[in-house]
Every structure is written in C-alpha cells, then in structure tokens.
Amino acid sequence: MKAALVACSNGQSRANEGLINQLTEYLRQLKIDIVEGKFIYARDGVFSGSAKERADDLMNFYTNEKVDFIFDVSGGDIANEIIPYLDFNIIRKSETVFFGYSDLTTVINAMYTETGKYSVLYQVKNLVWGESDKVRELQQQRFKNTFRERGTELFDISYDFLQGNKMDGILVGGNIRCLLKLAGTPYMPDMRKKVLLLEARGGEAPQLATYFSQLEQMGVFQKVSGVILGTFTCYENSVPDRSVYELLKPHIHDGLPVAKTKDVGHGFDSKAVKIGCYVEYKI
Secondary structure, rough: EEEEEEEEOOOOOOHHHHHHHHHHHHHHHHHEEEEOOOOOOOOEEEOOOOOHHHHHHHHHHHOOOOOOOEOOOOOOHHHHHHHHOHHHHHHHHHHEEEEEEHHHHHHHHHHHHOOOEEEOOOOHHHHHHOOOHHHHHHHHHHHHHHHHHOOOOOHOOOOOEEEOOOEEEEEEEHHHHHHHHHHOOOOOOOOOOOOEEEOOOOOOHHHHHHHHHHHHHHHHHOOOOEEEEEEEEHHOOOOOOHHHHHHHHHHHOOOOOEEEEOOOOOOOOOEEEEEEOEEEEEE
C-alpha cells in the first residue's frame, strides 16, 4: 500500500514539520509506503507554490499507478486555485482515492462534479495531533481498523434526526464556507436529490445565517433530499442561545429531512465520510 502527502491549500508552516514527520512515521508503521509532494511547506506567506505547481504536484500522484491514496494535510483558503489546472480525465480513470477536509471541500466536490468519483472528507493529521493522547489513540484505532483490518470504523457515523425520519442520495458538501466558493462555477455539484453535508470550524450566528441564506437563494434546499449537519466547532463551543438547526430552520421547508451528527467536522475526534457516494440515513 502506498500513499502520498500533498498540500493543495495553505502551505504548512515549518513549525509543523515535526508533526508531518510523526504522521509519516506512524503510517509507515502500518506498512503504508509514504512519498511526500514537493509543495507541502509554505514559502511565500501561505503559498507553497503557484496554483499550477500545486495542481501538477497532485496530478503527479494520480498518474502514478502505485499510489493508492493521496492525503492532503492542508486547509485554509486557497485550494480552489488549483481546480482549473486539474486533469479530470486522468482523475476519472485513476483508482487513487483523495483525502482532505475543510478548504479541500472545494477540490473534493469539484472532483465529484467532473468525474463522478468519490473522495474522502477527513484530515489525516488527526492521527498524530489533537487535544489528548486518548483522542489520538482513538483515531489511530479507527484508522488501523479500516486500513489494515478491512473494517469500517472510520466511516461509521452516528446521527439523530431533527426533522423527518429518512434521507438518501449521493452525499455532497462539507465545509459550508468553502462549498460556497463553488457557487456560480462549473464545479458546484448538481444538488438534485443529493444529501447535503454541512459543517464549519469558524463562524458565529450572523455568518452561519448568511451561508444558509445563500444556499436558500440558490434553490439548494428545494433540490436536496436531505441535510445532515456536522459539527460547527467555534459556534457550538460558545454555548449559543440557538442551535445550528434553529439557525437553519427559517431557510428550509418543513418537509426537508434534517439530521445532526457529532462525528463529522473539524474536531480532532472527527470521523470520515465519502463525498460522492450513495448514503442512506434513517431512524
């Protein structure tokens, strides 16, 4: 098994080099051969290279038939810069699976739109960073179960319905702020009969309300078969007066199924989901 590490969004600080080395060492302990991209670390502000250089770095691994997985270790703001430089014909034919989260929501959803292939919303650095040894050990257990023991623990999420009792369809979405960067572009997924996942790291009530308003005005909530809300880290940690669902409610119709999960988002304990695969959630 072979995996590549890349950074398509903001380049990693050199202060994170030790963390990346820990990640590489852990993956090698699992008998995963690791190769690093050329543009992981920031060189000019947050930029590790030009958009084309970062895209070419990614495509280099898609053309290598020995690479099974590509783990993006970045996040931030600039991932959507690379999208026009991706060769979607090559990606479509490749069996390599891409992993990334947060700002990589742009790339993951663009890949699905252009190729029909799934990618995984997950930050592989969760294996070695986090708020406690217990959380890191939990992530490592899930990852090992899924990648070495052919289990499904990393992808098994729990949820509760807030409205309705069933939803099914192809899963799209991810970080709400980053997903909306695709609005008005050819790379925004067709939302008809999709299950829409929404989560966020930052944002207070006004920001979340305006994101929900934009999705409403785009007609998204009239098209999707359901919405599953992940974690909204900063907002929910602030112990707000209104839940995320209560902020969403004015923007959706009563017949739209809505579920909530604590297992997907920016938390160090977050699990993974496959964007571009069929899902069925029900009571």
